[in-house]
Amino acid sequence: xxxIPHTDDDVRxxxxxxxxxxxxxxxxxxxxDLLIDDLVGVxxxxxxxxxxxxxxxxxxxxxxxxxxxxxxxxxxxxxTAVWDIAxxxxxxxxxxxxxxxxxxxxxxxxxxxxxxxxxxxxxDASNASLYDGASALAEAxxxxxxxxxxxxxxxxxxxxxxxxxxxxxxxxxxxxxGLVFDRLPLDVERGTTPLGALENTGEAxxxxxxxxxxxxxxxxxxxxxxxxxHEQGALVIAIVNPVxxxxxxxxxxxxxxxxDIACGEGQPLGVPLSSGGPYFGFFACRQKLIxxxxxxxVGRTTDLEGKMGYTLTLQAREQHIRRSKATSNICTNQxxxxxxxxxxxxxxxxxxxxxxxxxxxxxxxxxxRALTAIDGVDALFDGPIFHExxxxxxxxxxxxxxxxxxxxxxxxxDLSRDFPELGNALLVxxxxxxxxxxxxxxxxxxxxVMALQQKQGA
Amino acid sequence: MTELPGDLLFTSEHEWLRxxxxxxxxxxxxxxxxxxxxxxxxVELPEVGQDVTSGGDMAVVESVKAASDVYxxxxxxxxxxxxxxxxTPENINSDPYGDGWIVRIRPSDxxxxxxxxxxxxxxxxxxxx
Numbered sequence: 001x002x003x004i005p006h007t008d009d010d011v012r013x014x015x016x017x018x019x020x021x022x023x024x025x026x027x028x029x030x031x032x033d034l035l036i037d038d039l040v041g042v043x044x045x046x047x048x049x050x051x052x053x054x055x056x057x058x059x060x061x062x063x064x065x066x067x068x069x070x071x072x073x074x075x076x077x078x079x080t081a082v083w084d085i086a087x088x089x090x091x092x093x094x095x096x097x098x099x100x101x102x103x104x105x106x107x108x109x110x111x112x113x114x115x116x117x118x119x120x121x122x123x124d125a126s127n128a129s130l131y132d133g134a135s136a137l138a139e140a141x142x143x144x145x146x147x148x149x150x151x152x153x154x155x156x157x158x159x160x161x162x163x164x165x166x167x168x169x170x171x172x173x174x175x176x177x178g179l180v181f182d183r184l185p186l187d188v189e190r191g192t193t194p195l196g197a198l199e200n201t202g203e204a205x206x207x208x209x210x211x212x213x214x215x216x217x218x219x220x221x222x223x224x225x226x227x228x229x230h231e232q233g234a235l236v237i238a239i240v241n242p243v244x245x246x247x248x249x250x251x252x253x254x255x256x257x258x259x260d261i262a263c264g265e266g267q268p269l270g271v272p273l274s275s276g277g278p279y280f281g282f283f284a285c286r287q288k289l290i291x292x293x294x295x296x297x298v299g300r301t302t303d304l305e306g307k308m309g310y311t312l313t314l315q316a317r318e319q320h321i322r323r324s325k326a327t328s329n330i331c332t333n334q335x336x337x338x339x340x341x342x343x344x345x346x347x348x349x350x351x352x353x354x355x356x357x358x359x360x361x362x363x364x365x366x367x368x369r370a371l372t373a374i375d376g377v378d379a380l381f382d383g384p385i386f387h388e389x390x391x392x393x394x395x396x397x398x399x400x401x402x403x404x405x406x407x408x409x410x411x412x413x414d415l416s417r418d419f420p421e422l423g424n425a426l427l428v429x430x431x432x433x434x435x436x437x438x439x440x441x442x443x444x445x446x447x448x449v450m451a452l453q454q455k456q457g458a
Numbered sequence: 459m460t461e462l463p464g465d466l467l468f469t470s471e472h473e474w475l476r477x478x479x480x481x482x483x484x485x486x487x488x489x490x491x492x493x494x495x496x497x498x499x500x501v502e503l504p505e506v507g508q509d510v511t512s513g514g515d516m517a518v519v520e521s522v523k524a525a526s527d528v529y530x531x532x533x534x535x536x537x538x539x540x541x542x543x544x545x546t547p548e549n550i551n552s553d554p555y556g557d558g559w560i561v562r563i564r565p566s567d568x569x570x571x572x573x574x575x576x577x578x579x580x581x582x583x584x585x586x587x
Contacts, residue, residue: 291500
């Protein structure tokens with residue numbers, strides 16, 4: 001539907017018809033002392049030319065460094081076709097699908113997206129997406145408290161490798177409703193959650209959150225932990241990397257009964273890094289929990305003439321109908337990102353996604369080999385990983401990363417703040433976007449920086 | 459509107475109660491309520507053995523356009539729920555006073571604030587004005 005602005009003549013005619021002198025008269029019930037004339041502190045408007053110049057100057061500050069940072073957001077190649085199609089007017093501007101008869105295109109796209117996500121995660125149903133992986137964890141936790149009626153607990157137990165930012169966001173969002181987030185300890189030798197830590201964990205939790213791969217890139221014993229959680233009467237929430245699911249066991253197949261909720265960050269599926277966002281959170285669950293699932297859900301049905309059509313469904317759970325007892329206060333989805341992700345998944349298919357995963361993983365292993373050959377650099381863990389690895393340096397990581405950055409290389413994520421028990425630790429990631437020359441460049445640069453810093457330190 | 463059964467009591471929340479011989483109370487929603495909700499698609503039932511408080515949440519009836527809370531008219535324990543509603547929630551629409559019963563409770567105190575069929579009919583007539 002097009003946007004048709006009013007002309008001054010249109011406005012005058014409307015005001016005359018309703019018998020009002022000016023538009024400001026329509027707001028006369030607001031007390032005069034609450035009205036403001038000026039937005040103090042907001043500078044004057046810029047022209048389009050000035051804005052473009054301003055933004056261009058800002059964009060140039062970003063640069064194009066060689067990026068080896070993973071830690072929750074991953075630089076993958078996005079086929080040009082993805083955003084070529086996603087930025088078409090029909091996709092780009094289509095948004096709120098509440099009027100089904102005017103939104104069939106958008107609704108079908110979301111339905112296809114939901115189908116792909118359920119296939120990838122091994123779940124029965126998916127929603128139309130949430131804001132990001134972090135808030136998806138918050139929603140999953142609240143959903144578990146609602147859905148797990150046998151448990152009176154509001155305690156959520158997290159494996160040692162759950163993204164700390166996700167945990168902080170979930171605690172910020174759900175803490176006010178009494179949810180408590182407890183983290184299992186990390187086995188510093190293996191970089192995973194030790195099964196021994198599952199005994200004596202205190203009050204039986206309402207849900208157990210397992211991140212696979214862990215934030216450190218390591219692989220947890222998902223089957224054992226899933227079964228243990230179910231034996232405790234807890235629901236299992238899986239936080240997963242969608243690209244990894246082309247190779248790893250899907251949450252629907254974890255343990256004897258599978259996870260109950262699967263969620264995570266969808267950015268790797270065709271969404272650029274964009275300095276941190278917008279991204280999208282994917283969210284899927286078992287059929288029996290579908291009525292507790294937050295967010296929009298698109299369903300497929302037939303109309304009065306028997307023709308297939310799409311519509312939002314299960315809306316009575318949403319906040320515009322259910323209000324304070326709704327499953328969530330979200331009344332949106334990341335429509336544009338989801339459109340791009342759907343096109344990305346369609347173009348790559350299962351085989352293409354598996355290739356992305358395999359090449360990323362192989363490149364990371366090559367990078368680790370090259371970097372650990374350098375004096376003072378060692379691999380921290382020797383168990384299985386997926387496309388990310390933690391390294392130990394014999395000097396502080398911060399200054400090393402600063403020096404590499406000045407050479408236009410983003411060397412990785414400094415783990416010493418989030419995981420102080422690991423000492424001088426660095427998380428590196430090499431996706432399919434990296435060539436052998438890139439890996440060599442990083443290795444040479446790091447070798448030089450390590451040698452220099454060690455000489456200076458001695 | 460079907461005639462109001464003479465052996466029932468009614469609440470202002472459009473629920474009906476039937477006193478059973480064994481001392482329990484059967485509860486459902488009235489014909490007026492099911493008509494206002496439209497076709498029911500889901501009923502969220504409490505667990506047998508669950509405690510309920512007078513005026514507190516007990517069940518949820520969901521249609522395409524609304525999800526309404528069903529409140530307990532009495533404090534007590536849930537002794538039975540109509541499991542059939544899980545597969546055929548539409549029983550509430552077709553037979554609200556019979557097959558559409560929702561919950562059975564053993565009360566631990568008196569039922570308060572109920573209306574006779576005639577009082578409920580007057581109440582409904584008052585709403586329409």
